[in-house]
Amino acid sequence: MSESRLRFAPSPTGNLHIGTLRTALFNWIYAKAIGATLVLRIEDTDLARSQAEFETNIVQGLDWLGLTMDEGPFQGGELGPYRQTERNQLGFYKAHADRLLQLGHAYHCFCTEADLDQERAAAESDKRPYVYSGRCKALTSSDVQEKMAAQIPFTVKFSIPTGPAVRVKDVIRGDIDFDRSLIGDFVLVKSDQTPSYNFAVVVDDGMMGITDVVRGEDHISNTPKQILLFEALGYMVPKFAHLPMILGPDKSKLSKRHGATGVTEYQAQGFLADALFNYLVLLGWSSADGKELMTRDEIISRFTLERVSKSGAVFDVTKLRWMNGQYIRRQTPDELLNHVMPYLSDRVRLALDALGSDRFRSAIYSIRDNLDVLTDCNSFLEVYAMEPTSFIAQVQAYGFGETDRTVISSFRAHIVGVTDWTVASIEAAISTVVTETGLGKGKVFKPIRIATSGQPSGPHLAELIWILGQSVVVQRMAEVVGLLDQKI
RNA sequence: GGCCCUAUCGUCUAGCGGUUAGGACACCUGGUUUUCAUCCAGGCAACCGGAGUUCGAUUCUCCGUGGGGCUACCA
Numbered sequence: 266m267s268e269s270r271l272r273f274a275p276s277p278t279g280n281l282h283i284g285t286l287r288t289a290l291f292n293w294i295y296a297k298a299i300g301a302t303l304v305l306r307i308e309d310t311d312l313a314r315s316q317a318e319f320e321t322n323i324v325q326g327l328d329w330l331g332l333t334m335d336e337g338p339f340q341g342g343e344l345g346p347y348r349q350t351e352r353n354q355l356g357f358y359k360a361h362a363d364r365l366l367q368l369g370h371a372y373h374c375f376c377t378e379a380d381l382d383q384e385r386a387a388a389e390s391d392k393r394p395y396v397y398s399g400r401c402k403a404l405t406s407s408d409v410q411e412k413m414a415a416q417i418p419f420t421v422k423f424s425i426p427t428g429p430a431v432r433v434k435d436v437i438r439g440d441i442d443f444d445r446s447l448i449g450d451f452v453l454v455k456s457d458q459t460p461s462y463n464f465a466v467v468v469d470d471g472m473m474g475i476t477d478v479v480r481g482e483d484h485i486s487n488t489p490k491q492i493l494l495f496e497a498l499g500y501m502v503p504k505f506a507h508l509p510m511i512l513g514p515d516k517s518k519l520s521k522r523h524g525a526t527g528v529t530e531y532q533a534q535g536f537l538a539d540a541l542f543n544y545l546v547l548l549g550w551s552s553a554d555g556k557e558l559m560t561r562d563e564i565i566s567r568f569t570l571e572r573v574s575k576s577g578a579v580f581d582v583t584k585l586r587w588m589n590g591q592y593i594r595r596q597t598p599d600e601l602l603n604h605v606m607p608y609l610s611d612r613v614r615l616a617l618d619a620l621g622s623d624r625f626r627s628a629i630y631s632i633r634d635n636l637d638v639l640t641d642c643n644s645f646l647e648v649y650a651m652e653p654t655s656f657i658a659q660v661q662a663y664g665f666g667e668t669d670r671t672v673i674s675s676f677r678a679h680i681v682g683v684t685d686w687t688v689a690s691i692e693a694a695i696s697t698v699v700t701e702t703g704l705g706k707g708k709v710f711k712p713i714r715i716a717t718s719g720q721p722s723g724p725h726l727a728e729l730i731w732i733l734g735q736s737v738v739v740q741r742m743a744e745v746v747g748l749l750d751q752k753i
Numbered sequence: 754g755g756c757c758c759u760a761u762c763g764u765c766u767a768g769c770g771g772u773u774a775g776g777a778c779a780c781c782u783g784g785u786u787u788u789c790a791u792c793c794a795g796g797c798a799a800c801c802g803g804a805g806u807u808c809g810a811u812u813c814u815c816c817g818u819g820g821g822g823c824u825a826c827c828a
Binding site: 274275276278308309310311313314315374378381389392393394395418420422435438441443444447448449451452454455456457459461462463465466481482483484485486487507509510512514516517518544547548549550551553555557558574575576577578579580581583584585586587588590594632633634635636645695705706707708709710711713714720721722723724725726 | 754755756757758759760764765766767775776777778779786787788789790791792820821822823824825826827828
């Protein structure tokens with residue numbers, strides 16, 4: 266039994282994003298791979314930007330992908346609550362801040378934004394790197410009392426202890442050293458008395474017993490600050506693994522301006538959760554045996570952080586679409602039916618309903634090779650939903666020749682007489698037409714396809730005819746023959 | 754600007770001193786198929802540059818260059 270504990274800690278300041286989802290995915294897979302407990306923690310300390318609806322969107326997205334959490338705001342757990350605003354109300358951060366204050370690792374800072382801007386500007390004009398001067402550290406306790414009595418807004422800042430470079434031991438990247446003189450005292454508690462990100466993260470990871478932190482590369486430079494805090498607070502420092510970024514086509518960090526980045530959008534476009542899952546794990550990780558199409562279990566059993574790559578990966582929708590098509594083709598008829606159902610237009614849905622449930626399912630299964638995304642289903646299902654008038658128009662638009670006429674009358678004669686309406690007997694009828702007319706297959710199939718479905722391409726012909734149904738086909742053949750007779 | 758990460762086909766990647774630098778997507782060609790698609794076969798295509806280390810560097814080191822991230826009382 267492993268004691269490992271991982272966490273996924275999104276902030277509800279926007280809808281679930283592909284990049285965030287990928288972090289969740291890697292945490293989930295790694296947790297499964299090592300038998301760790303996975304915690305969902307909502308980092309909503311940014312009161313201005315956090316919204317409940319975003320939290321809902323995130324949770325639903327995780328749920329869609331099947332990224333189950335072991336502990337979290339909805340599943341509960343011993344070490345909750347799992348929202349930082351709630352934890353703040355319980356005074357967790359205050360208690361930790363007080364402790365640091367007492368230990369002399371933190372101090373009250375009354376600098377205003379203008380003060381800080383001035384320091385920054387001065388540093389810039391001197392061409393030296395900006396770090397907060399730490400001037401408020403010099404304040405005596407009576408100074409502090411005085412200012413607090415005067416209601417001057419303040420923050421609590423962490424006093425960076427002196428010492429050698431801070432070493433981040435990254436599982437993926439190796440050791441990274443940071444010069445602590447460049448870090449500068451930073452805010453622990455904001456003037457509204459809510460914790461800053463770096464503080465809340467450490468308090469929570471410490472309290473929740475997090476042993477492994479797997480997150481995006483954009484957090485590397487936060488890590489030394491957090492390590493110092495873990496140490497000051499007396500918590501065990503977790504292991505760190507920083508995942509490479511997911512990039513847009515222009516290679517910059519994937520963001521809204523790259524178009525569809527919301528997980529909900531991919532769902533709406535008809536991507537399968539399993540396909541997205543599979544595609545995403547391949548962005549920054551590869552299996553040792555080179556296998557790409559893998560089930561979740563296959564991924565979990567092959568997964569190691571050592572095989573995570575270090576450089577950013579461009580999100581390539583084309584390959585995602587291909588992979589989605591692969592997953593679609595592996596579905597059983599019933600699975601495909603269930604997945605396609607929500608994407609059917611009312612018109613197509615109605616037309617298919619008229620076929621009965623058996624042929625409904627077959628109709629959908631018949632177009633599986635054409636689908637990359639589920640939203641494409643309606644256009645391919647159009648053959649089954651053609652209106653009588655547009656059918657006639659299609660037939661008329663096709664210039665039937667003399668041999669076509671022969672083929673159609675022959676086919677009509679055979680199809681009328683079919684007593685057991687099966688794909689096999691339809692195929693037999695078509696072969697009979699081929700031998701009877703002495704024409705090549707191409708000369709036979711094409712006119713039959715047009716005359717039965719009104720379209721030059723579509724599903725396998727006999728299957729298509731079977732799904733259309735004998736009465737419809739017979740009726741259409743009569744219509745087509747009638748049309749051809751008129752022409753002459 | 755400072756700090757940090759990073760660098761193999763267009764894209765995702767394998768490689769962990771000696772390989773004809775492999776695979777996947779995309780693309781091109783051919784085959785199968787009644788058509789589109791699927792499927793199968795083949796093809797095109799890459800080690801950022803310069804110094805080192807070494808008998809030998811895609812691989813190790815350093816310096817450039819490119820790309821990215823962070824530099825907030827955002828997370």
